[in-house]
Amino acid sequence: MTQPAPGLISAGQTAMQRMADRDTPFITACWYVAALSGEIGHALVRKTILGKHVVIYRTSTGEVSALDDRCAHRSFPLSAGKLDGDTIVCGYHGFRYNASGDVIEVPSQGGAKCPKGIGVRRYAILERGPLLWIWMGDGEADERKLPAQGWMESHKWQYSVGYMLLHGNYVSLHENLLDLTHLSYLHAGTFGTPDYARAPFDSEVGEDQIAVVRRAVPTQLPVLWAQATNLVDTKTAARIARSAFLTPALHLTSVDFYESTLPSDTRPEYHINVAHLLTPETQGSTHYFFVIGRDFGLGDNTLQGFIHNNLIEAFKEDKAALEMLEGVLESRGRDFFEISVASDAASVAMRRYLKGKSDTEARA
Amino acid sequence: MTQPAPGLISAGQTAMQRMADRDTPFITACWYVAALSGEIGHALVRKTILGKHVVIYRTSTGEVSALDDRCAHRSFPLSAGKLDGDTIVCGYHGFRYNASGDVIEVPSQGGAKCPKGIGVRRYAILERGPLLWIWMGDGEADERKLPAQGWMESHKWQYSVGYMLLHGNYVSLHENLLDLTHLSYLHAGTFGTPDYARAPFDSEVGEDQIAVVRRAVPTQLPVLWAQATNLVDTKTAARIARSAFLTPALHLTSVDFYESTLPSDTRPEYHINVAHLLTPETQGSTHYFFVIGRDFGLGDNTLQGFIHNNLIEAFKEDKAALEMLEGVLESRGRDFFEISVASDAASVAMRRYLKGKSDTEARA
């Protein structure tokens, strides 16, 4: 075509106005993963989360403190200061902070008392299993909004954790996770198979979650899943994936594998859960944590390593693709438009949900 | 002077308002060289032209296709996908495009038909001799606007082609080419001679072209041209250069060399043509293609190599100077001004022409 029809372009652009994109302000009233639990010990760690600098450390009682990472006095990063017991001493003029973020000593005051009420914000933190969740919102941290992650703490599941910094916006990563069509193309060399893109799927767009269930039955599994489940020499395996957007910070992929020719009441079934934990760092970068779990072969650490390492190879393909995409999105001009097709129903719903939440916060 | 007189500054600034500069929007209704013909085979090549990303490839019939380099669906670069026959399969979700830019398959649609009318823009391409010309304008590609390049296809001429990416604006390069005074300074070590800056010249400012003819007669040729023409031991050579701005995309330098003491009807004359092909990549960078031709010593490839390599050394000096200049222009403040002198008549006319064309497009 010389040019897509003007009607198509304007329809695409109108639709985009209701959808979150890389420039949409972050949603703060939400729990995000600040760090893996094991990352934080008795040392100052600097993180940028939703564009804000935060210093995080664990006190001698094991509690985790997360403070604004700049001295209230002249803005020197607290993370560049020193931990003295459970207090932080600013590396510039020596202002001392307790774990609550209150200034408790100002050396230059000499004998005079420390001024009261000076300090920096402390962010609410919840530690759950391998994850440290943080609340960056203005309002009260609402523990009831923390998503369930019971399987991670169940003895029926074994998991491993990982992290990568992705130089792309978190909305694009959510969209990637909701449309597994891309396995046949982007992941053709890792865990995609040619038939996967054409497998039937159902979109579930509800108030509590937005999900897509994709059923590749019968199929031949890729090497990763075939070896992991021992469904090696069959072309009649089942691979049923549920991709669920749960919160702006969490996408859960749950996959069932089994031999489809065996009776459903006796066949062995294999389940994989991957929690994708998306924490925006800046508009153009995302902390991408993940928890990879399985409910079979428990105790077999070699198996867990095999799955983990293979998935990471695939995640690197996502990272590379989304970083390339970010380059396009950063430099998009006025004539930019996107066209959605039927299989984008869940993506579009998710992006509208994010846009609505962001707009609501902006109005507040 | 403590300060140039306020009147001089304001006169300079007023004059500049009518002249194109590095920030002037590009002129799109013009044929630009997208690539050298030999660059494009049966593989996806990404180019940025007038700030737009374009993917270019040659189909199995030898035809060249140039499309917007982003999938109409979720903007993944098509150049990061795969060629399958003469179609492009997007590397993200597998949307398939024919060479016209129409989407002809959407894998996630399953059995449903591919939506009609979806696709990306295909740009008009004309292949002429060693050059692939592209039309980026909104209106219809007007083949009559393609500049003549008959000498390249004539058996009386032999040429070689080259390319460099110049990190400067194309207006500055046009201005450089129209004022050969700079040969005595910038190119003192390559093909400039000390007398060249003071040689008499005529400016020709017309509707169809803007040109300067500079006559260095008698002169001693620089090593490059003395060796190429065998006018080695004379101080009475003639070197007459016509520098012509033909379109925003093309400047043609034509030079005549001869021994000025010989009778005009029997003396041998040597002609050099250099087509300078300027394709803006961004406001601050320019694809600089060139075709270097001669009408003497035909078949002598060593001679062509000698001329080509020596000219490239001089072009590198232009590149370095214009990149330094770009740094100044990028950071110029409100008090910036330029002063034009008599020898800038052609340059000023050219910059006014470009400004006028750009303004006309902006109004349309």
Place this chain on the structure above:
Amino acid sequence: MTQPAPGLISAGQTAMQRMADRDTPFITACWYVAALSGEIGHALVRKTILGKHVVIYRTSTGEVSALDDRCAHRSFPLSAGKLDGDTIVCGYHGFRYNASGDVIEVPSQGGAKCPKGIGVRRYAILERGPLLWIWMGDGEADERKLPAQGWMESHKWQYSVGYMLLHGNYVSLHENLLDLTHLSYLHAGTFGTPDYARAPFDSEVGEDQIAVVRRAVPTQLPVLWAQATNLVDTKTAARIARSAFLTPALHLTSVDFYESTLPSDTRPEYHINVAHLLTPETQGSTHYFFVIGRDFGLGDNTLQGFIHNNLIEAFKEDKAALEMLEGVLESRGRDFFEISVASDAASVAMRRYLKGKSDTEARA
């Protein structure tokens, strides 16, 4: 604290509006150090000062010329041209400038006369001792505004000079110099001592200068000053520092050392002067020159080297801290605020002074 009280934040933000910060426009009606005297010989040197590019050189008579570093014609940097005698020949089209910045030759004019009145600004320069001072202001260069530096030219003092480019704003460096509390923290490993931050001090805020006098008596000197003064094994030394903001370009630190248990009329006293010469390069970078002087052990170059090298180690700590701080200030958001305490009286006065001067220039 969950969040500093809204009243505290708004009070901090209100106070900041009256204080200069990294974005405050520079004050131009002031002498700044352009270079160390020894830096400038018969060669073109490019400097950026208050955001302007300047080319500086010394003529054959030893006079220093400082010109706008761009040709009045087409803006090529003059510093990329050539010195020919005491004139600069532009490296692009050969425009020739005398040391006053007047264009005295335009080669392309041929036999025609050089246009009159064309040129670039020459900045006033004063050479005093080791320093070259420049006046960037619009109005006349007022020699009476040059700060006194008599001690540098006195035979009772010996000094050494140095320079570093600091990637931070000059206001932050002035603030650093006025609050020596930071010696106990930032310079704990070089020339700070733990008691220093708590030593009593007086702030002097007057029309002519803003200063802080800090009296650490009795104290144990850090290795640097103990060795330099031979007050090695005493815990009753005196270290009295006067930190004076003299102009936007100059801060003078004067320190007295002596044994406090000796009678004041017979005890030896040791004086150190450090002139901190701050020349903004850009909003985010500062030329930091310094002159380090002493009035004891005259002629002992080893001693001077010992003091100089040790101080440079401390200055590097300031540089690193201020560059980290610059990163915070560059990315500060709308909710940014600073809180001042009693010991900031001089800093606050200095920043208000700078803001007032800058505002006055903006109105003019």
